[in-house]
Amino acid sequence: MTIPGSARAPVRPHxxxxxxxVGGYLPGYRFGGPLQSIANLVDRLGDEFDFRIVTADRDLGSTAPYPDIVPQQWHPVGQAQVLYLAPAERRLAVISRILRETPHHALYLNSFFNPHFSTLPLVARRMGRSPLTARVILAPRGEFAPGALQIKQSKKRVFLAISRLVALHRNLIWQASTQREADDIRRATGPGNIVCATDLPRQPAPLLARRPRAAGEPLRIVFLSRISPMKNLLYALEALAEVKAPVVFTIHGPREDEGYWQDCAAVIARMPSNIEIVEGGPVEPADVVPALAQHDLFFLPTQGENYGHVIGEALEAGLRILISDRTPWRGLAAEDVGDDLPLGARSAFVQAIEQAAARRDRIEAAERSYAFLAKAFDVADTLEANRMLLASALPRDVG
Known part of the structure; x- marks a missing residue:
């Protein structure tokens, strides 16, 4: 097999x-937040930086590569050049050659635990198989949140110990999306150079027209995320089982963890008759906001988000929001756009659903949610923080 990297990325000198x-990129969509974060970064800063992206050649859970992918070639995708790697190509020799033959001023990794798209590039640098002049930015993308670390906890502890022992993650620039994530990074890895730069949101579309929920119609709740322990669908189902109001609950998202889905299916099988469950499956990016807009309430009791792009998309769709307090999206009740609640208080989630079922101000609520999205994050400040993050990794004579 010829090693990718021999076909060099197009040179843009200025x-x-x-x-x-990054583990997954466009045209995929099942990889969730990290994919969306990088796509938004490229969309907003592609005029200022030359992005070359190395990623998987297929979507999460798929056995087939994307159509029209040519091995060993860089493909223009928006304002980036993308190199797609098949499973057999995700190995040290391949990664080393890509690093060595692809001109770059900074290296940007989007996971701490991903073995192929984070660990291997760092190992290649550690072994001297790639240039050491480019500084490294590592964005753990919420992987150090307490809820995230509890999943496969033993393996993660071992990897963290090995990383410290061999100094694999020494002298990095860490990206945190919030001060809370910065604290999580320090607890997991110790003192370091941590820069706060919130994930960039996408440009919101105009608020969609919507049909008010008719009197007597069930409350329409939607979950849209990867089906995995981190996103906590099982918790959502267990809370719904205690709700007395009539509800139609639609589940959208890829089954990342089949064993976890079986646990969810067991709860669905004994759901009371007032709760109807609809399995909607994955949704392509262009259809996310229209799909969400068919509902009244977005429900995501996540165990932790460093940003939560889908929460922003739910607000863009005009939905009321019901989420855990483990995301940057806080103060929802004060703005009358939803609730951010502690996971230890499941009865509070049940009560919030009952209250949402009793509401009838869907048009006004949609306008409040959309307006809250516009003021929740200062896009100009966020854009500048991301620009400065990238600039901080550049050599002094570049930029």
Missing amino acids: KPKILVF
Whole structure:
């Protein structure tokens, strides 16, 4: 097999070159937040930086590569150049050659625990198989949140110990989306150079027209995320089982963990008659907001989000929001757009659903949610923080 990287990325001499490794990228959509974060970064800063992205050649859970992918070639995707790697190509020799032959001023990794798209690039640098002049930014994307660390806890503890022992993650620039994530990074890895730069949101579309829920019609609740322990669908189902109001609950998202889905299916099988469950499956990015807009309430009792793009999309769709207090989206009740509640108080989630079922101000609520999205995060400040994050990794004579 010929090693990818021999086909060099197109050279663009005037913009700083950022080499990005990320587990999944466009045209995929099942990888969730990290994919969306990088896509939004490229969309908003692609005029200023030359992004070359190395990623998987297929979507999460798929056995087939994306159509029209040519092995060993860089593909233009929006304002980035993308190199797609098949499973057999995700190995040290391949990664080393990509690092060595792809001109770049900074290396941007989007996971701490991903073995192929984070660990291997760092190992290649550690072994001297790639240039050491480019600084490394590592965005753990919420992987150090307490809820995230509890999943496969033993394996993660072992990897963290090995990382410290061999100094694999020494002298990095850590990206935190919030101060809470910065604290999580320090607890997991110790003192370090941590820069706060919130994930960039996408440009919201105009608020969609909507049909008010008719009197007597069930409350329409939607869950849209990966079906995995981190997103906590099982908790949502267990809370719904205690609700007395009539509800139609639609589940959208790929089954990332089949064993976890079986646990969810067992709860669905004994759901009371007032709760109807609809399995909607995955939704392509262009259809997310229209799909969400068919509902009244977005329910995501997540165990932790460093940003939560889908929460922003639910607000863009005009939905009321019911989420855990483990995301940056806080103060929802004060703005009358939803609730952010502690997971230890399941009865509070049940009560919030009952109250949502009793509401009838869907048009006004949609306008409040959409307006809250516009003021929740200062896009100009967020854009500048991301620009400065990338600039901080560049050599002094570049930029």
